[in-house]
Amino acid sequence: MDHAPDTSSPQSLHRVVVIGGGFGGVRVVQGLRNANVQVTLIDRRNFHLFQPLTYQIATGALSPGQVAYPLRALFKSAPNVRVLLAEVSGFDLAGRDVLLADVPEIGAPTSVPYDTLVVAAGSSYSYFGHDDWADIAPEVKSLESALTVRSRILSAFEQAELTVEESIRQEEMTFVIVGGGPTGVEVAGQIAELARDTLRRNFRNIDSRDARVLLIDAGDRLLSTFPPSLSAKAARSLERLGVEVMVNHMVVGVEPRAVTVAANGAEHQRIPTATTIWAAGVKASGLADELGRAAGAEVDRDGRVTVERDLTLPGHPEVMVLGDMVRVRDDRGGVVSLPGVAPVAIQQGQYAARLIRDRLENRSTPAFRYRDKGNLATIGRARAVADIRGLRLSGFLAWWVWLGVHLWYLIGFQNRLLVIIQWSISFFTHGRGARLVTEPPPKADEAIKTPGRAARAGAAASASRGRG
Amino acid sequence: MDHAPDTSSPQSLHRVVVIGGGFGGVRVVQGLRNANVQVTLIDRRNFHLFQPLTYQIATGALSPGQVAYPLRALFKSAPNVRVLLAEVSGFDLAGRDVLLADVPEIGAPTSVPYDTLVVAAGSSYSYFGHDDWADIAPEVKSLESALTVRSRILSAFEQAELTVEESIRQEEMTFVIVGGGPTGVEVAGQIAELARDTLRRNFRNIDSRDARVLLIDAGDRLLSTFPPSLSAKAARSLERLGVEVMVNHMVVGVEPRAVTVAANGAEHQRIPTATTIWAAGVKASGLADELGRAAGAEVDRDGRVTVERDLTLPGHPEVMVLGDMVRVRDDRGGVVSLPGVAPVAIQQGQYAARLIRDRLENRSTPAFRYRDKGNLATIGRARAVADIRGLRLSGFLAWWVWLGVHLWYLIGFQNRLLVIIQWSISFFTHGRGARLVTEPPPKADEAIKTPGRAARAGAAASASRGRG
Numbered sequence: 001m002d003h004a005p006d007t008s009s010p011q012s013l014h015r016v017v018v019i020g021g022g023f024g025g026v027r028v029v030q031g032l033r034n035a036n037v038q039v040t041l042i043d044r045r046n047f048h049l050f051q052p053l054t055y056q057i058a059t060g061a062l063s064p065g066q067v068a069y070p071l072r073a074l075f076k077s078a079p080n081v082r083v084l085l086a087e088v089s090g091f092d093l094a095g096r097d098v099l100l101a102d103v104p105e106i107g108a109p110t111s112v113p114y115d116t117l118v119v120a121a122g123s124s125y126s127y128f129g130h131d132d133w134a135d136i137a138p139e140v141k142s143l144e145s146a147l148t149v150r151s152r153i154l155s156a157f158e159q160a161e162l163t164v165e166e167s168i169r170q171e172e173m174t175f176v177i178v179g180g181g182p183t184g185v186e187v188a189g190q191i192a193e194l195a196r197d198t199l200r201r202n203f204r205n206i207d208s209r210d211a212r213v214l215l216i217d218a219g220d221r222l223l224s225t226f227p228p229s230l231s232a233k234a235a236r237s238l239e240r241l242g243v244e245v246m247v248n249h250m251v252v253g254v255e256p257r258a259v260t261v262a263a264n265g266a267e268h269q270r271i272p273t274a275t276t277i278w279a280a281g282v283k284a285s286g287l288a289d290e291l292g293r294a295a296g297a298e299v300d301r302d303g304r305v306t307v308e309r310d311l312t313l314p315g316h317p318e319v320m321v322l323g324d325m326v327r328v329r330d331d332r333g334g335v336v337s338l339p340g341v342a343p344v345a346i347q348q349g350q351y352a353a354r355l356i357r358d359r360l361e362n363r364s365t366p367a368f369r370y371r372d373k374g375n376l377a378t379i380g381r382a383r384a385v386a387d388i389r390g391l392r393l394s395g396f397l398a399w400w401v402w403l404g405v406h407l408w409y410l411i412g413f414q415n416r417l418l419v420i421i422q423w424s425i426s427f428f429t430h431g432r433g434a435r436l437v438t439e440p441p442p443k444a445d446e447a448i449k450t451p452g453r454a455a456r457a458g459a460a461a462s463a464s465r466g467r468g
Numbered sequence: 469m470d471h472a473p474d475t476s477s478p479q480s481l482h483r484v485v486v487i488g489g490g491f492g493g494v495r496v497v498q499g500l501r502n503a504n505v506q507v508t509l510i511d512r513r514n515f516h517l518f519q520p521l522t523y524q525i526a527t528g529a530l531s532p533g534q535v536a537y538p539l540r541a542l543f544k545s546a547p548n549v550r551v552l553l554a555e556v557s558g559f560d561l562a563g564r565d566v567l568l569a570d571v572p573e574i575g576a577p578t579s580v581p582y583d584t585l586v587v588a589a590g591s592s593y594s595y596f597g598h599d600d601w602a603d604i605a606p607e608v609k610s611l612e613s614a615l616t617v618r619s620r621i622l623s624a625f626e627q628a629e630l631t632v633e634e635s636i637r638q639e640e641m642t643f644v645i646v647g648g649g650p651t652g653v654e655v656a657g658q659i660a661e662l663a664r665d666t667l668r669r670n671f672r673n674i675d676s677r678d679a680r681v682l683l684i685d686a687g688d689r690l691l692s693t694f695p696p697s698l699s700a701k702a703a704r705s706l707e708r709l710g711v712e713v714m715v716n717h718m719v720v721g722v723e724p725r726a727v728t729v730a731a732n733g734a735e736h737q738r739i740p741t742a743t744t745i746w747a748a749g750v751k752a753s754g755l756a757d758e759l760g761r762a763a764g765a766e767v768d769r770d771g772r773v774t775v776e777r778d779l780t781l782p783g784h785p786e787v788m789v790l791g792d793m794v795r796v797r798d799d800r801g802g803v804v805s806l807p808g809v810a811p812v813a814i815q816q817g818q819y820a821a822r823l824i825r826d827r828l829e830n831r832s833t834p835a836f837r838y839r840d841k842g843n844l845a846t847i848g849r850a851r852a853v854a855d856i857r858g859l860r861l862s863g864f865l866a867w868w869v870w871l872g873v874h875l876w877y878l879i880g881f882q883n884r885l886l887v888i889i890q891w892s893i894s895f896f897t898h899g900r901g902a903r904l905v906t907e908p909p910p911k912a913d914e915a916i917k918t919p920g921r922a923a924r925a926g927a928a929a930s931a932s933r934g935r936g
Contacts, residue, residue: 072671158553162553162576436611437513438532
């Protein structure tokens, strides 16, 4: 097979291959910049996506360029790091090869050899086994999907304004968000604000404030990973914004212009809506399952593979897996599943880099230990909830914490600057930076131009999820 | 037929319908904000696109949100103005109705009645009768097409880095721009800089500076609308950037991975390239032809209809047509075709608004007269040529003029601010703001969600062209 050509450094060097340019993968590579290893970062996308803010693209608050950063620019000045834009199709653990999707038109290599492999391919939403719902109810974690959602939200208002049929107007003015986690809460809050503030007085036949925003969750409260008191505060804030919070409701059907929900006891309820947004469930990258089967390791029903306390694949100390595609063994032989948030991926990425360096210098490394930095969720303008090691904040103060943390972790000075400015303008003008309904660009010849298009499965496979 | 519902103002008011939210259409509506008329602006897109800078999206220098501005936000505080996001399918001049593409799924109206009609639907590129070339060689005037070009340019470098076959690497590292007008010149200059500056040291298997950038034009010099001395200066600047300028070359064939050119005398030359960008020829919106046939007016081979000296359609004083979809009769009965640049559309839009106001007050209006503000083109970083009423500038000074003029005409404080910041950062860091390879979003249900998708023909139909 064709090995990836490499002129960057002598073959004698220890070869580390990292899969996934999300929070985890990027931290691994950053931790190895100056180490005496040759690093290959493989991603199907050419950018690192700051997923905790990707949903703001869907509401027109931010532009793609503000939450994404080119991976090459990130490692430009690290000569021992190379970036490959390619699609991983599998592994040859015995031969220590990463297998790449074959793209003969462009003569792409079909494998990349490694001495140490780090897999941080993240996860995507699960549609409760109804993959056919994905097109009807797009998610807001991948950049393209967020852009699709943006077009749909704005088009819905346009069509409500345009239509001559009242029933259609009702459907267009109803927005259903499935999933009451931080992302669902934030999207619901932002759509409510879009309708109440940003779009106000923009229309002549409708009043955008009449829009219905429904936030549906099967659990008995929103933000289940937060303390109940903060869940309640979040629900109240959303309701003040006009969001209808429907907990204890299970989505059992998704059609192009309706969603069907079931509450225990009550009979099914059909909600006509032109726009359904998905923010529920989680499915680890298919690569986790691949690795699990290849190594005979445990894989849970969310597709996460169980790794050792040092994040290595059982029986394969040369393979590490991290982020929200794994569950980690604990010291009492049990299994911990950490929340699928950025800090976990970041800490595990830093740990992986440290372990690799320690091994090269024959130092031993203690088991991975997660330091919980707390939980944050914003609810529209100047409102948020924060649970920082027991310290519970809500409202304006929590919002400032949220702002600070997100700007701090955002990669790239330019992105930080532009996001601050965009947010400031939006805050004072109640405006939105990027209210554009864009059509998908013509696809001609795209398959050749972008290897990533070869396989589409797992929209988020290129990054660990920003949060659960 | 269903008339567009309208609750904004009494039916008794004089109804002005404006088609196209480009430079011309927007100026018409702005000129009528406070007039005693009811204005309906129809566009298939929900934003005004600043076309003179759209090509910078293609090179990753700017983001869509920075060059596009929501039409509704623009006229939010003008109660006598409503915006309809719809696709115009034709006209009933006798019945004074604008016919809309039928979108039964959303119960869209099928017509909009008018007392005065202003058509400013702009133009798009012509592929010399080879519409099949459009997918292979996308243009950079429409937002989606510019995004496609961006993905292709960046993917080409990625694939050159990735491929194991030298011949393919050569194709990927060759960029062909067809058309030596301002847009072609600016795109060529920016791609050369992308390769020399921005992407430098980003790759390990290739040196981005080895990229070939070919600028092809059938004429005997670049920037044919400029004085020859400036054309020569532009050519020299481009060559200094490493661009191969091929004037007197006619493109006779476009294939997915090659372009064939013919020079008079010489035999055909086949240039292998993975990326061809189109910036040549011009074709007026099909609506010009519609109007021409309906009114028995002259239509030239570029599809432009001839209008009277007051921009009205012959025999239809209640219909005005403007921008680069018209040629204007002059006082000696001849016909003038003005350059397809923003200033022409802007001045004609202002004139149309004035004419409409004058008529309501029974004032007469002198014939339209174009005040030439001059000609500008930038050639990459800190270089430009300017021809301002005989005053010929080039280099850094011309570049400052170019900057100032473009920022001045850019709509929206936020856009101006963000563009200034983005440009400043790029200038000092040699970076690019938006180097993202994005896949087209999933199309599911899009046809229902965006009326504009109903018909695709004439990408630029929603705006008058920024320049020739």
